[in-house]
Amino acid sequence: MVLDPLEMRHSLGRNLTHGMLDHLGKQIVIGAFENTPFPTEAELSKQLGVSRSVTREAVKMLTAKGLLSARPRQGTLVQPAANWNLFDADVLRWLLERKFSIELLSQFNQLRSAIEPAAAALAAENADDEGFRAIDAGFARMVAAEAGEDDTLSADIAFHLAILQASANPFFAQFRDVVATALRTSIRFTNRIKGRTADLDAHKAVKTAIEARDATAARAAMAMIIGDVNDLITQHSDVSTDPGQDTQPVA
Incomplete structure (x- = not known):
């Protein structure tokens, strides 16, 4: 009509x-x-x-x-x-809300693989007290979400964004809106396959390495989280799903 x-x-x-x-x-x-x-x-x-x-x-x-x-x-x-400016959050959202594309999701995860492990390593080297508090708060929200006391999707995203900010690299920090927008689709898709909340131990490993200022361990721990997501996407590329439905995160 x-x-x-x-x-x-x-x-x-x-x-x-x-x-x-x-x-x-x-x-x-x-x-x-x-x-x-x-x-x-x-x-x-x-x-x-x-x-x-x-x-x-x-x-x-x-x-x-x-x-x-x-x-x-x-x-x-x-x-x-x-x-089109794919780093514009509106453009990325319109693309992700379009007909669901596993290829676009995979390409986004490749971007995460290039950015987030490096950001975690930089956070281990550069994070100040405020950065540590934000990462700790993000993880605390994930723990609370596991107990049903917070929104799992928002908590997981908050943790990842806190690390980008704590890297003290303004270029990485500029990815906040893009990462937040695309993570919502990525998390919903991967959870549709696994059907559980985020791996707290894997995320805690990133947090612990950053707090210990161990850049190598922080990079490896974050790469492992994203690698697991990439494996899921590769193994289930034929899955037909609506990423717009709310689910619990696994990344």
Whole structure:
């Protein structure tokens, strides 16, 4: 059923610009404009029941994310997927919410393999008191979640993000939003296979190595966690699952 402009406007939520950004971003990612020109600002404003200024801002944001480009006498064009900013949390979320892709999940885990063990090693070398407290708090949340006293998914993610931050490397810290976004899909998928919470002993090994300032052990412990996830993905690449459903983490 096609919504009329008033219904469409209501579906965008209170923040019209971000609602429109989310709506159009998802449409682009699923290929809604592959065989049709991207609408003009005037057409979008009419279709979605919003002002030209809201439309212009949403289009500008999509352009900044690499999904669109504006060219003289050609209008606004959808860019090929190779041009999309995969380090943008919105773009990654739209991709992951699209048709589930085990290939994309595997590629993300390859990125984790390159970043997180190195971040753990740096955290062992560079973490200050605040960094240690954040890692400890993240692990404490995981322990609490095991007892049903915290959200398992959020606790696991908090632990991994604390290590990125504790690395004291601003480039690694910039991966926080990307890692948080993609971890939600990765954790849900791997848990669908194992059906249990995260391996506390494996995560404690990372925490203990960082606290002992043993960079080699911290790197190896984190690599083991991610390696286990990669093995699951490889062994169960034919699994059909909806990563959007809430489950308990294993990574």
